Amino acid sequence: MGAVSESRTVVAGAVIVNARLLLAQRAHPAELAGRWELPGGKVEPGEQDTTALVRELREELAIDVVVGDPVGADVDLGGGLVLRAYRVNVVSGTPAPLEHSALRWVDAAELHTIDLVAADRQWIPDLVALL
Numbered sequence: 366m367g368a369v370s371e372s373r374t375v376v377a378g379a380v381i382v383n384a385r386l387l388l389a390q391r392a393h394p395a396e397l398a399g400r401w402e403l404p405g406g407k408v409e410p411g412e413q414d415t416t417a418l419v420r421e422l423r424e425e426l427a428i429d430v431v432v433g434d435p436v437g438a439d440v441d442l443g444g445g446l447v448l449r450a451y452r453v454n455v456v457s458g459t460p461a462p463l464e465h466s467a468l469r470w471v472d473a474a475e476l477h478t479i480d481l482v483a484a485d486r487q488w489i490p491d492l493v494a495l496l
């Protein structure tokens with residue numbers, strides 16, 4: 366099989382409430398610790414993106430979400446990983462940083478200045494358009 370079929374998707378969620386975007390501060394690995402991201406994680410083999418994102422946000426933030434439209438373009442992370450973002454709507458729970466160092470709600474101006482992980486920076490224009 367070719368390289369495309371071997372790539373693994375990482376899904377990330379854009380939670381937007383009252384024109385603010387939820388960002389999560391990575392605790393690991395060392396090279397990403399302290400930087401901010403859209404929370405998410407790897408899709409398991411055979412799993413749908415939507416199922417994976419619901420699972421990851423329940424594990425990481427203790428919220429239940431409904432997954433909406435994709436945001437921006439896929440980002441090639443290298444190492445056979447492709448990162449993809451989706452809008453998500455919270456249907457129950459209040460986000461808690463179960464696996465991150467901290468959570469923060471940012472407006473469009475703050476999104477431009479916060480220290481995002483490199484891959485997520487590519488979505489800034491798409492995210493600003495939603496704020």
Ligand code: DCP
Nearest residue numbers: 375377402403404405406407442448482484485
């Ligand atoms: N990633 C990213 N931006 C995001 C989410 C993830 O650049 N918004 C990157 C960081 C990692 C890869 O995607 O290189 C996988 O992310 P996680 O480590 O968060 O995913 P998992 O928790 O599923 O990974 P593991 O299986 O290692 O625990």
